Amino acid sequence: MSAVAPPASGELTKDELLEAYRVMRTIREFEERLHTEFATGEIPGFVHLYAGEEAIAAGVCSHLGPDDYVASTHRGHGHSIAKGCDVAAMMAEIYGKREGICHGKGGSMHIADLSKGMLGANGIVGGGPPLVCGVGLTAKVKGSDQVAVSFTGDGGSNQGTFLESLNLAAAWHLPVVFVVENNGYAESTSPNFHQNGVDLIKRADGFGLPGISVDGFDFFAVHEAAGEAIARARSGGGASLIECKGMRYFGHFEGDQQTYRAPGEVDELRRTRDCLAAFSRRVTEAGLVDDADLAAIDAAVAQVIDDAVAQAKAGDDPTPDEVLTDVYLSY
Amino acid sequence: MSADACVGIVANPASGRDIRRLVAGASVFGNADKAGMVFRLLAGLGAAGVERALMLPAGDGLSPTLRRQLDRRIGEAPFPALEELDVRLTSTAADTTRAVELMCARGVDAIAVLGGDGTHRVVAKACGDVPICALSTGTNNVFPEMREATVAGIATGLVATGRGGEHALVREAALVVERDGAPPDLALVDVAVTRDRFVGARALWRHEALRELFVAFADPGAVGLSSVAAQLAPMARGGGRGLHVRLAHDAANAEAVVQVALAPGLVTQVAVAGFAPLEPGERVALAPGAGTLALDGEREIERRGDDRATVHLADGPRRIDVDAVMRDAAAANATQMQPAAG
Numbered sequence: 001m002s003a004v005a006p007p008a009s010g011e012l013t014k015d016e017l018l019e020a021y022r023v024m025r026t027i028r029e030f031e032e033r034l035h036t037e038f039a040t041g042e043i044p045g046f047v048h049l050y051a052g053e054e055a056i057a058a059g060v061c062s063h064l065g066p067d068d069y070v071a072s073t074h075r076g077h078g079h080s081i082a083k084g085c086d087v088a089a090m091m092a093e094i095y096g097k098r099e100g101i102c103h104g105k106g107g108s109m110h111i112a113d114l115s116k117g118m119l120g121a122n123g124i125v126g127g128g129p130p131l132v133c134g135v136g137l138t139a140k141v142k143g144s145d146q147v148a149v150s151f152t153g154d155g156g157s158n159q160g161t162f163l164e165s166l167n168l169a170a171a172w173h174l175p176v177v178f179v180v181e182n183n184g185y186a187e188s189t190s191p192n193f194h195q196n197g198v199d200l201i202k203r204a205d206g207f208g209l210p211g212i213s214v215d216g217f218d219f220f221a222v223h224e225a226a227g228e229a230i231a232r233a234r235s236g237g238g239a240s241l242i243e244c245k246g247m248r249y250f251g252h253f254e255g256d257q258q259t260y261r262a263p264g265e266v267d268e269l270r271r272t273r274d275c276l277a278a279f280s281r282r283v284t285e286a287g288l289v290d291d292a293d294l295a296a297i298d299a300a301v302a303q304v305i306d307d308a309v310a311q312a313k314a315g316d317d318p319t320p321d322e323v324l325t326d327v328y329l330s331y
Numbered sequence: 332m333s334a335d336a337c338v339g340i341v342a343n344p345a346s347g348r349d350i351r352r353l354v355a356g357a358s359v360f361g362n363a364d365k366a367g368m369v370f371r372l373l374a375g376l377g378a379a380g381v382e383r384a385l386m387l388p389a390g391d392g393l394s395p396t397l398r399r400q401l402d403r404r405i406g407e408a409p410f411p412a413l414e415e416l417d418v419r420l421t422s423t424a425a426d427t428t429r430a431v432e433l434m435c436a437r438g439v440d441a442i443a444v445l446g447g448d449g450t451h452r453v454v455a456k457a458c459g460d461v462p463i464c465a466l467s468t469g470t471n472n473v474f475p476e477m478r479e480a481t482v483a484g485i486a487t488g489l490v491a492t493g494r495g496g497e498h499a500l501v502r503e504a505a506l507v508v509e510r511d512g513a514p515p516d517l518a519l520v521d522v523a524v525t526r527d528r529f530v531g532a533r534a535l536w537r538h539e540a541l542r543e544l545f546v547a548f549a550d551p552g553a554v555g556l557s558s559v560a561a562q563l564a565p566m567a568r569g570g571g572r573g574l575h576v577r578l579a580h581d582a583a584n585a586e587a588v589v590q591v592a593l594a595p596g597l598v599t600q601v602a603v604a605g606f607a608p609l610e611p612g613e614r615v616a617l618a619p620g621a622g623t624l625a626l627d628g629e630r631e632i633e634r635r636g637d638d639r640a641t642v643h644l645a646d647g648p649r650r651i652d653v654d655a656v657m658r659d660a661a662a663a664n665a666t667q668m669q670p671a672a673g
Contacts, residue, residue, distance in 0.1 A: 192395050199392045201348040202361035210352045211359065213345060214532055224531035228353045240353055245422050262419075282633060286528055286621065
């Protein structure tokens, strides 16, 4: 990877557009299917679903190679898929099976694959930003051109870890991008009740970092902004913050009654703010992609998810004698 | 002085935070700063006798910060009663459109706008002939002014209460974009035809993407796209004529190369293939080509290669000339304060 300016959003090739669509569709199908399967009681632990926010993971990670790093959140399926983690192994992990990406001992909130630069979903709110400062410092000391991206929510942006990481990344001029997925609810609480005015861009400004805000439902907006931020970090320009405004289609966790949401809010969101529908309309109206291309991806993705669920259900449980393996990782 | 004057307030929480902070050197305008501006605007409106204000509730900390400031206000100075409109926020321009429609339906006497060129454009599309006070919240604006909100509030209040004086209102121009099968759109400063296929992060800063540019006026002291036109042929604001500029692919095929501040911190050379005045009543067809149309510096419309579109000049909104109002008010007050003859 070299330090080159990112292409303008309009210069995406047909293959790149189709890949972006495949990633977003895979995330959507993965999450919709988990929503259904979780209700059967077969899946252990908690799951936090990412549906609705696909454009953010896809738009950011499309600029990252396998040598670049991502640190995720408790809502990490989308980031993991976009960073290239194996979908079947992710599903098996969520089902707690030995074939899982962490051998079934991590579950939804600890999906990680270092071979893909995926540092992990993270049960600690605000846990990702310090990790990317660490790998960012490594990249800087080694003189590589790797970039590290952390994802955090609006609630996580209040954590000391997040604010300390902004400070470290600014002070040490690290090749890091902080992406804040502002989906309007810290679990169930609006920012109006946990912040004296949420202004993430001004917070970045306070640490001397550039911060910008984009529409998190719009793949092209996220893609362009992330392209600039990642190219800046890769070429020695230092850290920056991108606020992506989006909303999730499901609750904080599966089983959340969502009494904090307005009646009809989710139906309205699904009708008017759907990144996949908007993407499909725009690329087909522009004549860059055919409906048939997208339909073929839809069919292929549906098969991938069907197979992943079938394999996960047929997988083996880890045995008690495996409980102490994979606890520590030797670098 | 008319009784029960009412002023609308639109403060855009999304202004001053686009991608130009990343790709250029634009500064951040915080939402607490905007809340402070609204507070000072209200102080000015109250001093001028405005009794009610209607405001679009603004997210990202703006309205909560303003409410806290108002709740903890000390002193007895008159403030208008502030009512937040019942608009469910979508964090898109539709919020502003809906709010301005409601304000006009409620018969506001004026609307104060805090934002950039893009915010003012959205207000201008919906406000009809209701006078607007155009206040900048950023460093990349041409249409609104950077000025103290307290004074702007006094001037707006004088207009709203029928004491603005005969020079209070200026008729601005607008560039109207008409496309097949779409409602007409408008820009207050510039329309740019670009090669970018998608709207993306909206702001336009890559001059390589430009094909054509139309400006309603061109001030050599301004920053942004209109400065390209201004370096070729300055066009006075309110002068009735605009400019149509065609960009060249490279300097070798250019009729002129101009150096302009395309964004804060971004000075670049732009190659020009040709330019001509845009006369009142003249309708110019855009050269065909897939890409986007940027209105007042923001990519707004995705366009196929075979889409047909035209641009022409038209009347825009009525803007409050704060300096003129304050000059006339000063003159009137000076007359009143003179000692009685004899």
